[in-house]
Amino acid sequence: MKFLLALAWKNLSRHRKRTIITAIAIATGIAMYIWVDSMLLGLEKESERNLVWYETASAKIMEKDFWKNIDYLPLKNSFIPEKDLIGAVEDSGFTWTPRISFLVEMYDSEGSLPVKMIGIDPKRDESVFRLKETLSRGKYLEKGKDEVLIGKNLARDLHVDVGDVVIVKTRSRLGAFQTMDLLVTGIMDCPNPQINNGVAFIPIDVANRALRMEGRVTEMALHFPEWKSPEKKVAELQRKLSGMQGTESPGGKNLVVESWRELGKDYVAIAEGKRGATKIILFLIFIIAAVGISNTMLMALYERMGEIGMMRAMGMNDREVKLSFLLEAGGIGFIGSLIGIALGAVLSFYMVNYGIDFTGMIGDMDVGYRTSGLMRGAWDLKVFVVAFVFGIVASMLVALVPTSRALKMEITECLRSEL
Amino acid sequence: MVRVVDVKKDYHVGKTVVNALRGVTLEVKEGEFISIAGPSGSGKTTLLNLIGCLDKATEGEIFIDDEAVAEKNKKELALLRRRKLGFVFQSFNLIPVLTAYENVSFSLSLLGLSDREIRDRTMKILEEVGLGGLERRFPAELSGGQQQRVAIARALVKEPELVLADEPTANLDSKTGKDILELMAGLNEKHEITFIFSTHDPMVMDFARRLVLLHDGRIVEEKSREA
Numbered sequence: 001m002k003f004l005l006a007l008a009w010k011n012l013s014r015h016r017k018r019t020i021i022t023a024i025a026i027a028t029g030i031a032m033y034i035w036v037d038s039m040l041l042g043l044e045k046e047s048e049r050n051l052v053w054y055e056t057a058s059a060k061i062m063e064k065d066f067w068k069n070i071d072y073l074p075l076k077n078s079f080i081p082e083k084d085l086i087g088a089v090e091d092s093g094f095t096w097t098p099r100i101s102f103l104v105e106m107y108d109s110e111g112s113l114p115v116k117m118i119g120i121d122p123k124r125d126e127s128v129f130r131l132k133e134t135l136s137r138g139k140y141l142e143k144g145k146d147e148v149l150i151g152k153n154l155a156r157d158l159h160v161d162v163g164d165v166v167i168v169k170t171r172s173r174l175g176a177f178q179t180m181d182l183l184v185t186g187i188m189d190c191p192n193p194q195i196n197n198g199v200a201f202i203p204i205d206v207a208n209r210a211l212r213m214e215g216r217v218t219e220m221a222l223h224f225p226e227w228k229s230p231e232k233k234v235a236e237l238q239r240k241l242s243g244m245q246g247t248e249s250p251g252g253k254n255l256v257v258e259s260w261r262e263l264g265k266d267y268v269a270i271a272e273g274k275r276g277a278t279k280i281i282l283f284l285i286f287i288i289a290a291v292g293i294s295n296t297m298l299m300a301l302y303e304r305m306g307e308i309g310m311m312r313a314m315g316m317n318d319r320e321v322k323l324s325f326l327l328e329a330g331g332i333g334f335i336g337s338l339i340g341i342a343l344g345a346v347l348s349f350y351m352v353n354y355g356i357d358f359t360g361m362i363g364d365m366d367v368g369y370r371t372s373g374l375m376r377g378a379w380d381l382k383v384f385v386v387a388f389v390f391g392i393v394a395s396m397l398v399a400l401v402p403t404s405r406a407l408k409m410e411i412t413e414c415l416r417s418e419l
Numbered sequence: 420m421v422r423v424v425d426v427k428k429d430y431h432v433g434k435t436v437v438n439a440l441r442g443v444t445l446e447v448k449e450g451e452f453i454s455i456a457g458p459s460g461s462g463k464t465t466l467l468n469l470i471g472c473l474d475k476a477t478e479g480e481i482f483i484d485d486e487a488v489a490e491k492n493k494k495e496l497a498l499l500r501r502r503k504l505g506f507v508f509q510s511f512n513l514i515p516v517l518t519a520y521e522n523v524s525f526s527l528s529l530l531g532l533s534d535r536e537i538r539d540r541t542m543k544i545l546e547e548v549g550l551g552g553l554e555r556r557f558p559a560e561l562s563g564g565q566q567q568r569v570a571i572a573r574a575l576v577k578e579p580e581l582v583l584a585d586e587p588t589a590n591l592d593s594k595t596g597k598d599i600l601e602l603m604a605g606l607n608e609k610h611e612i613t614f615i616f617s618t619h620d621p622m623v624m625d626f627a628r629r630l631v632l633l634h635d636g637r638i639v640e641e642k643s644r645e646a
Contacts, residue, residue: 011516314526
């Protein structure tokens with residue numbers, strides 16, 4: 001074994017040009033694999049973050065029928081966040097904020113647009129959402145004022161800016177038409193395109209008054225630090241709520257807790273679907289890398305048929321010849337993988353810290369992901385390990401084919417090849 | 420040492436069958452220095468390859484130390500070549516990435532000897548074939564004669580029972596060729612190693628103590644210098 005290792009090392013160090021070219025082919029494939037994976041993972045992570053930070057929170061408590069008819073946001077299916085409910089929520093370690101979500105028609109001088117409007121508690125909302133950080137112009141909402149905060153794309157579509165007044169038409173909880181004149185106090189530039197394109201925010205007390213809510217809310221948005229795996233926590237709270245029989249909370253049993261995964265299931269479904277496409281992309285990169293590796297390895301081996309013949313003539317058995325070439329291929333794989341993961345780390349570092357701005361290319365297009373045009377990467381250490389091992393194993397596997405073929409040839413046939 | 424009994428070897432070239440050997444019977448005793456001579460295509464290389472267990476006979480049997488090589492599997496044949504046989508080829512067949520020293524010590528590494536023994540034996544044989552001081556050179560840095568000396572050293576360093584040399588002087592000028600033959604003859608006498616070499620060069624035939632003439636795959640004449 002020591003001798004075979006030494007032989008492999010000599011071949012690697014003395015066929016320097018070939019070693020470098022093959023290692024570069026491997027490194028390129030591996031670096032590409034790591035880079036694309038980082039980009040796709042970054043896209044997914046950022047989407048999830050933007051979904052939770054700006055749209056769904058970690059979870060929401062709603063009336064069962066409100067959740068069932070979520071597309072229509074029926075105000076009649078609202079509830080009062082009574083003390084026992086709040087107690088149950090806070091005891092479970094959640095921070096929360098009340099919200100009133102409803103549909104409106106928003107008018108400008110030229111026409112109107114259907115918009116989802118959300119009444120928020122400007123102070124409390126900050127403990128659950130990060131809307132305030134997205135304010136690009138104007139100022140944030142203040143309690144009691146007839147003001148509205150809108151996304152930059154909606155503002156553009158409505159031809160309004162900070163200081164303009166928009167007219168909003170909706171129906172109150174009791175079904176009566178209601179109009180409001182609202183001053184555009186701020187424009188948001190949110191990394192979640194759904195917020196930018198069609199959502200407006202007003203103070204919750206203004207919504208409460210205008211919609212005759214009498215202290216009712218359509219949802220309680222919840223935040224908890226372990227939001228990435230919400231299932232257990234949500235199920236726990238749901239059990240608590242289901243057990244509540246009190247009179248204070250109107251229909252404790254009718255309340256449901258839904259995690260961000262359920263609330264953003266359109267995104268989750270798209271992400272699941274795209275995960276399949278991602279695998280295909282990664283598989284194609286894998287094929288490109290494997291073809292590159294096998295090509296150079298094949299050439300290297302075929303030009304050494306004579307050497308294989310000589311080794312066999314001198315008494316090396318098939319296993320030893322195979323092992324010596326596999327060790328050599330593994331060595332090239334090791335060098336290539338090492339360079340590849342170093343290169344992949346540099347590319348991932350760039351993607352994580354700077355990213356690539358695709359705004360010019362995709363603009364405001366809604367591609368399902370909750371991200372802006374700036375695509376950032378994410379570190380995926382598992383992929384570094386997988387790519388490293390893959391580089392070595394793939395190199396050895398592709399070397400196996402021509403070596404086995406050479407070993408099937410008669411020794412005399414191998415020897416006829418030039419050394 | 421070697422017994423070849425009515426050996427035939429056919430090659431298939433497309434649909435044509437080439438009868439390279441048509442029933443060769445030959446006995447080689449220990450310590451012999453024997454030349455297989457004949458024109459190109461007479462079957463010299465084929466016969467050496469069969470004796471060297473590099474190829475399989477179509478018919479007939481070959482015995483080395485009374486053991487039939489046809490009955491051995493691939494692994495056993497490899498072991499036989501490793502322990503008992505040494506090869507010298509017309510085109511030297513040195514491994515280009517290994518130095519003269521490494522090409523020679525390669526055979527000993529396969530035998531699993533200690534580093535010290537490998538070093539001592541390699542240096543000794545290189546000295547003996549006249550390559551002292553050139554052990555660090557790569558094949559490309561050596562002349563044809565020097566490369567063939569490395570090949571001879573590689574074949575002899577493991578002290579095999581039999582050395583098979585296929586036209587060992589064909590790629591060398593006549594003076595270098597003669598030097599190589601003298602070297603081989605000297606080593607044959609000194610180490611009592613059996614040498615079988617093929618040639619079509621009359622000068623080479625003169626060196627042999629026994630000459631076997633092949634023609635169209637058959638032995639047509641045998642001469643012994645002592646006789």
